[in-house]
Each structure stands twice: as C-alpha cells, then as structure tokens.
Amino acid sequence: MTPVDPRALRDAFGGFMTGVTVVTTRNPSGAPLGFTANSFSSVSLDPPMLLVCLGRSLSSHGIFATCTHFAVSVLAEGQEGVSNVFASFKGDRFARIAHGADANGIPVIDGAVAQFSCRRTQSISAGDHTILLGQITGFTHGDGLGLGYARGQYFSLGLERAAMVVDSTRRIVAAALVERDGHVLLEEAPGGMRPPQFEFKAPGNLRAAMEARLAGSVRLGSAYSIFDDRPTNTHYTCFLAQATQDCALEGRLVPIEDISGLTFETPAIAALCKRFALEHSTRDFTLYVGDEASGDRHEIR
C-alpha cells in the first residue's frame, strides 16, 4: 500500500465541503448520546437509507455500532455552538442544547434543518471507522440553509449570499486576514495599515474571485466581516486565511498581539483588525455582518 501522510490526507478530505450533523442515540439504560459528524451521506431513496461514519475513538462507538435506532439532525446556519458542544464538550451535552425526541424516543436537535429517524440496519467495519447504515423510519425538514463546513471551518452560505446584495454605487472590496505563525499580513496604505485587499467590479462570487486572485498564496477560510463602510462608500468583505508555504503576497507580517498599537486606514478596518486580535486569542471567531457602525455577529468556529 502507498504510504500516506495522515495529516495531508485529512487536509485533502477537508477540501470537500460538507454540512454538519449531530448523530444521536440512547444507551441501553436510556441515557442520550450524541456526537457531531460531517461524514453523513444519503444512500438510497427506496428503501430510504443514510449512513454516517463513526470513529473508533468515539467514547460512544460501541453503543452506536450496536444500537437499534439512531437519529441524524442536520444543523442549520447559526448552530455552530451546537456543533461545538457535540464535538468536544465532555459533560452532559444534552443539558446544554435544546432538543426533543423522535417517534423512536431518540433525541433530535431543535432548530435543525432536517431530522432523520433511523433503524440501524448494518454496522460495517471500515479501517479506523465504522459505517453506520440506517433505514429511515421518519423525517422532518424545513426551508432553511444548513451550516457548512470546509477546511476545518464553518461557513454560512446564506449569510455570505445575503451580504452580496449590494447597493450598486458602492466600491466592492474584498480583503483577507492572512495569518502565519501568530502573525498577520498587513499592507501599508496612505492612511494606515490594512489587510491585503482587491477591488472588484461586481459583488458576484467574491469567495471564488478572491481564491482566483490569491491562488497558491493562501488557503481561504470563512468570511469574517461583511459590511458597508458608508464614509468610504465601500462594500467590504474580509475572509480569514492561512498563508501557504509559497505565499507570494507582499506586505508586513505583524505579530497579532501588536495589532492594538497600529494605525489603520479607516476606523472600520481598525475595529475589524482589533476584533480579530481579540478573537484570535481564544479562536472563537465570529462573522460580522452590518455596516461600519452596527451589525450582528455570528459564531463561525
């Protein structure tokens, strides 16, 4: 077998964008169990079937692999917090998250865009995972968009799309907070520092446009800030990004903890960079959507 670097393979798998689900069951004493999974896949319409892959390292692996019933809740945009609880919280996950029960008595997550109730039909051992196959016994679904996940980060297509509805008189600028080893790349503009940015003629698909401009230099992550800066008549979108080894972008690599002492091109960019420095310390990043004065923040990881 060709030797494979597991980390590189994980990165390669991470290029496949997925949704995020919470898979739930009950143990033989009736206690609820659940974990976050993006390995969910539809399998068959007739009979209706789905699958999810269980890591052998899950504390609940044995219970899921032998359960009679389980459920899959497809998380909605804005449910990053639910995903984080079911991925890493070690206490009672269900005490923290609003949930109900399906017809089989299995917990399902409130607010999910779809909930599938399943009878387990097979558990297939596959390397360090077990493929859990279920026949769908019932389901619910709504109109909302699901939470997205790619390259280790959550994304919200709905929010990004809504933010692309732009007043046509505004300049369209997209920027990236490019991070490398605790530093962020900034360029010097006449009025002060700013993240590297590009101007576009139309809002369109800014993510794809930025990926094309930055090809090879960065790995683009989630949108981090989308706002109208009215004083400069600019619609500004900023993405999180990681510099690659071959990053060819010009600018100054500034230690992230020094951001608060810098002068920035505009007050809005200053606020954005300072928020980044603050959130970087806990990695609790939020997506800001609004204008230079006020807006909403949405958790992104």
Ligand SMILES: Cc1cc2nc3c(=O)[nH]c(=O)nc-3n(C[C@H](O)[C@H](O)[C@H](O)COP(=O)(O)O)c2cc1C
């Ligand atoms: C977005 C995301 C997707 C995940 N997908 C899976 C998955 O498909 N299968 C899996 O076994 N673990 C997956 N995990 C990891 C589990 O959620 C995590 O290991 C589990 O909650 C740990 O539970 P435990 O503490 O009970 O062992 C994922 C985590 C995240 C954040």
